[in-house]
Amino acid sequence: MNLAIKDISYNIGRFVLTAVGIGMLLMVVMGMGGIYRGVVEDATLLIDRLDADLWVVQRSTRGPFAEISRVPAKLSDRALAVPGVRVAREFVYHTIQRQDGDRVLRMAVLGLSWPTDKGDWIPLVEGRPLGQSRFELIADQTLKLPLGKQIEIGNEVYQVVGISRGMISSAGDGIAFLSSADALAVQLDVPGEAVRLERAARESRGRLFDVGIQQPALLENATRQSGQLPAIARPSISAVLVTLEHPSDAKAVAEVIGGWTDVTVYTADEQRNLLLKGSVEKVRSQIGLFRILLTIIATIIMALILYTLTLDKLHSIALLKLIGASNSVLLGLILQQALILGASGFAIAYVVGQQIFPKFPRRVIITSEDLIQLAAIVFVISIASSGLGVWKAMVVSPNEALA
Amino acid sequence: MSTPLPADDPSAKIAIKAESLTKIYGAGNTEVVAMRDASMTVMAGEVVALLGPSGSGKSTFLTAVGLINPPTSGKIYIANQLIMDGPKALTNLRSFRRKHLGFVFQKSNLIPFLKAGENVQIACELNGLSSRQARIRALELLDYLGIKDRSQSYPSMLSGGQQQRVAVARALANRPSVILADEPTAALDSFRGRQVMELFTKVAHEQGTSVIVVTHDHRSLDVFDTLYEMEDGKLTQKAKEPLAVAH
Ligand SMILES: Nc1ncnc2c1ncn2[C@@H]1O[C@H](COP(=O)(O)OP(=O)(O)OP(=O)(O)O)[C@@H](O)[C@H]1O
Ligand SMILES: [Mg+2]
Numbered sequence: 001m002n003l004a005i006k007d008i009s010y011n012i013g014r015f016v017l018t019a020v021g022i023g024m025l026l027m028v029v030m031g032m033g034g035i036y037r038g039v040v041e042d043a044t045l046l047i048d049r050l051d052a053d054l055w056v057v058q059r060s061t062r063g064p065f066a067e068i069s070r071v072p073a074k075l076s077d078r079a080l081a082v083p084g085v086r087v088a089r090e091f092v093y094h095t096i097q098r099q100d101g102d103r104v105l106r107m108a109v110l111g112l113s114w115p116t117d118k119g120d121w122i123p124l125v126e127g128r129p130l131g132q133s134r135f136e137l138i139a140d141q142t143l144k145l146p147l148g149k150q151i152e153i154g155n156e157v158y159q160v161v162g163i164s165r166g167m168i169s170s171a172g173d174g175i176a177f178l179s180s181a182d183a184l185a186v187q188l189d190v191p192g193e194a195v196r197l198e199r200a201a202r203e204s205r206g207r208l209f210d211v212g213i214q215q216p217a218l219l220e221n222a223t224r225q226s227g228q229l230p231a232i233a234r235p236s237i238s239a240v241l242v243t244l245e246h247p248s249d250a251k252a253v254a255e256v257i258g259g260w261t262d263v264t265v266y267t268a269d270e271q272r273n274l275l276l277k278g279s280v281e282k283v284r285s286q287i288g289l290f291r292i293l294l295t296i297i298a299t300i301i302m303a304l305i306l307y308t309l310t311l312d313k314l315h316s317i318a319l320l321k322l323i324g325a326s327n328s329v330l331l332g333l334i335l336q337q338a339l340i341l342g343a344s345g346f347a348i349a350y351v352v353g354q355q356i357f358p359k360f361p362r363r364v365i366i367t368s369e370d371l372i373q374l375a376a377i378v379f380v381i382s383i384a385s386s387g388l389g390v391w392k393a394m395v396v397s398p399n400e401a402l403a
Numbered sequence: 404m405s406t407p408l409p410a411d412d413p414s415a416k417i418a419i420k421a422e423s424l425t426k427i428y429g430a431g432n433t434e435v436v437a438m439r440d441a442s443m444t445v446m447a448g449e450v451v452a453l454l455g456p457s458g459s460g461k462s463t464f465l466t467a468v469g470l471i472n473p474p475t476s477g478k479i480y481i482a483n484q485l486i487m488d489g490p491k492a493l494t495n496l497r498s499f500r501r502k503h504l505g506f507v508f509q510k511s512n513l514i515p516f517l518k519a520g521e522n523v524q525i526a527c528e529l530n531g532l533s534s535r536q537a538r539i540r541a542l543e544l545l546d547y548l549g550i551k552d553r554s555q556s557y558p559s560m561l562s563g564g565q566q567q568r569v570a571v572a573r574a575l576a577n578r579p580s581v582i583l584a585d586e587p588t589a590a591l592d593s594f595r596g597r598q599v600m601e602l603f604t605k606v607a608h609e610q611g612t613s614v615i616v617v618t619h620d621h622r623s624l625d626v627f628d629t630l631y632e633m634e635d636g637k638l639t640q641k642a643k644e645p646l647a648v649a650h
Contacts, residue, residue, distance in 0.1 A: 001525055001528055003517075007516040010515070316514045320514070323501065324498060325497070329529065402462070402471075402585065
């Protein structure tokens with residue numbers, strides 16, 4: 001006869017309630033681990049998907065994710081000229097937050113280096129890669145923009161031509177892929193009035209300078225577009241992504257490009273580390289610590305529950321001692337219940353989690369590695385937290401049965 | 404480890420023998436001598452009543468010979484073995500209890516999460532019977548005590564008298580040499596109380612089990628073979644009253 005199961009089936013209502021409670025608690029622990037994984041995965045996802053061998057960014061910055069990086073647009077041509085470089089792509093990247101109807105539309109805008117890169121590498125669930133150099137975009141499905149939708153960003157209207165899956169910025173926002181020209185236009189979108197004010201300011205500044213006074217024709221230039229001014233550079237891009245002929249040349253090529261005084265070069269691994277050590281580090285350790293805290297809380301609560309369960313049975317335990325039950329019988333009763341409770345809680349956590357986690361705004365990734373780890377933790381918690389109950393059961397005198 | 408019992412009368416089998424048991428609770432100012440120099444010899448199949456006012460030390464004596472509550476001094480022999488030498492146990496008390504002693508107490512002491520049958524069955528299983536054998540034995544015992552039909556009921560669904568019968572069945576589970584009962588009928592009306600007392604006599608006479616019953620119920624004294632009285636920790640044998648002898 002299994003006493004543990006007999007007791008559970010006698011008090012089945014209470015057991016189910018307790019198991020559900022522990023299950024929910026474990027689900028939170030599990031979810032916290034999943035969120036942690038999600039943050040780490042999301043952080044490096046873009047870097048992995050972009051699959052560049054080298055990242056060329058503004059000198060001395062840790063860009064373009066950890067901080068802002070600005071490099072001249074023509075840098076990609078310069079990089080392409082370096083022996084060993086197969087492809088050099090412009091990389092334009094920034095996050096915008098706009099209103100879409102009454103919904104806040106927050107997206108990371110990533111410029112594709114048209115025509116080298118039409119976005120063929122992006123995993124699409126619907127639609128197609130970019131088909132023209134401007135006014136098309138591929139939206140991640142988390143942005144919830146339907147295929148074919150026309151959206152207005154800044155002064156232009158863009159059409160959603162493709163829907164991607166799992167393309168998320170390190171901050172968890174869905175990515176919108178535009179051609180880099182469009183991405184720059186979005187980034188540098190300035191209201192007409194601001195443009196006019198800027199031109200007026202340029203003109204009046206010019207009038208005060210010798211050059212302006214001596215060559216009034218120059219002042220005409222002041223009212224032209226910024227891009228057309230010979231003295232003002234084209235808008236800058238965030239970085240240049242270099243793909244090599246042979247990945248083994250990375251070190252040599254990085255040395256050459258790194259020698260240019262206006263840029264710094266990172267390998268993909270270095271870039272990944274910059275992110276993990278930098279922008280997501282705090283979130284990561286925050287969630288990690290919270291997870292540890294939750295595990296401790298779960299242990300305490302389970303210990304409390306198992307202790308109470310044992311206390312409730314103390315009279316029966318004393319009675320069993322009185323009629324001669326050995327310690328192993330009593331130990332079996334308490335430990336088996338602890339393990340059954342832990343296992344049921346874990347199962348409930350898993351099943352409910354599978355239903356709930358996909359509905360979270362950010363990815364919750366439950367790896368089997370984490371599941372095994374949590375199962376081991378629950379096992380240890382169950383055993384350890386029955387310690388108090390076991391101790392109580394061992395010291396209770398059979399006399400108590402008579403009280 | 405055990406010393407053979409020095410039997411006074413070699414023809415009768417001695418089931419239990421308590422020699423000069425003394426129990427002192429606490430020390431110094433709070434010292435209570437609950438039992439002093441109490442001796443008792445119970446033969447196999449003998450049914451003994453233990454009477455006495457509240458606080459006189461009856462439970463102290465019963466739990467001492469029940470190997471639950473070691474005496475401060477004195478010797479206890481059960482089944483021809485010296486088990487307690489003062490507070491010192493000479494064997495594994497828990498397994499000895501399992502094999503040789505059965506207990507019945509005032510409140511039914513059944514395990515609430517086990518059905519009546521299972522309460523008896525567990526006692527057999529603890530003593531090494533397979534669960535099938537144990538189940539058969541449990542049903543036999545419940546049948547013997549006339550409550551086989553309630554074997555699937557949880558204790559909470561049984562009346563006090565039925566619970567006590569199950570408790571008696573459990574006490575009998577491992578064919579003990581001695582059953583110790585502390586006010587087993589206190590929670591029962593006099594009719595059912597008497598039924599339980601008669602059950603003890605039946606068991607003792609049919610199975611040769613010795614029974615020591617602590618009781619306040621003077622109406623059932625006629626069923627006992629021997630009466631003892633405890634007063635202020637002192638144990639004395641009492642002559643059976645003429646009325647009781649007439650049974
Ligand atoms: N654990 C204990 N600690 C201290 N004193 C105790 C303890 N148990 C019993 N006593 C004392 O020992 C004495 C005998 O108690 P005992 O329980 O044996 O009496 P009893 O004859 O069974 O009484 P009742 O008829 O009320 O059950 C009492 O004075 C009691 O207060
Ligand atoms: Mg008492």
